[in-house]
Amino acid sequence: MDLVSIITPCYNSEQFIVETYQSIFNQTYKNWEWIIVDDCSKDNSVELIKSFNDDRVKLFVQDNNQGAAVARNKALDIAKGKYITFIDSDDLWLPNFLETTINYLENNNENLVYTSYKRVDENLNFALNDFIAIDKINRNRILYNCPIPMLTSVYNASEIGIVKFPDVELREDHAMWIDLLERTKYARAIKESLAIYRMRENSVSRNKWNIAIKQYNVYNKYLRMNIIQSSYYTFFWALNGLKKYGKF
Known part of the structure; x- marks a missing residue:
């Protein structure tokens, strides 16, 4: 199994971070490193992460709060995996997420894939119908909106390189995907819902x-x-x- 680098920015996530770790720990694909960059949390997030006692978990704590994009970029500087994927500190993967996505990339000679996902509230209760992934998103299509979520995307960094998050306030994920799709033809879709996204009331995206x-x-x-x-x-x-x- 090739190494997968999982990237997570963390800020005040003590309520959810243990569940997120458990969903990663339960993956059927075991060769991963989880790089967490804590952005000066004021709660017990750091203490909880240290308690995981898992050599695959790599925690770095920022000296000052700089936002999710900077945290992700620091993690990308450290990442050693052939594959790059992302999960926020309050979201979850189903156990076969990594195995299914990486098998798809390898079996189909693709560089970027993402999956459908479930949408729930903070307590994991149904919020909206599943978001269904759209196949063959290219750079022209992604200008109209960004259907590729951080949560269910995996890309082959050995083929297209590490793609950093640009300095674009609150929309750095969309800008990053635009840049990444200049390096590969498509983002391919797996229709199966393999992740769980929490729709939080206090999210800045609201x-x-x-x-x-x-x-x-x-x-x-x-x-x-x-x-x-x-x-x-x-x-x-x-x-x-x-x-x-x-x-x-």
Whole structure:
């Protein structure tokens, strides 16, 4: 089994981090390293992570709070795996997530895959119908919205290299996928739901107006599109977001 590097930024996650670890520990694919970068948590997250007593868990604590993108990039600097994947400190994988995704990449000679996932509230109760992964997302398609979640994506870093998160406030994941899809033709989809995403009430992504402004900046400032192009893509990003959450 090739090594998989699992990347997690952590901030005040004592309520969920043990469940997240358990979902990783229970993976049928065992050759992984879990790189956690704690972003100056004020709760007991660090103490809980240290208690796991698992040599595959590598904890690094930031000297000052710098945000999830910086934390993920630090973890990527350390990562040694052939494959890179991500899980936030409050989310979960089903036991066959790593085995299924890596087998897909190897058997189909692909570089990037993601899966469908379940959507629940903080207490793991049903919140929305499963998000179903869309096959063959390319760079042009991903400009309209970002269907590829951190939680269920795996890419082959030995083929396309490590792709860092750019300095794009609150939308660094979308900008990263745009950059990554310049290096490989498609993101391929596995329709089976292999992960569980918690929809938390206090999430920064719940402020849709603020996120819309940041999304516009992805097009206008990061990709250097003009006002018309930036407005065009932001409109479709918002429309697709409404569809994603059953509002349209």
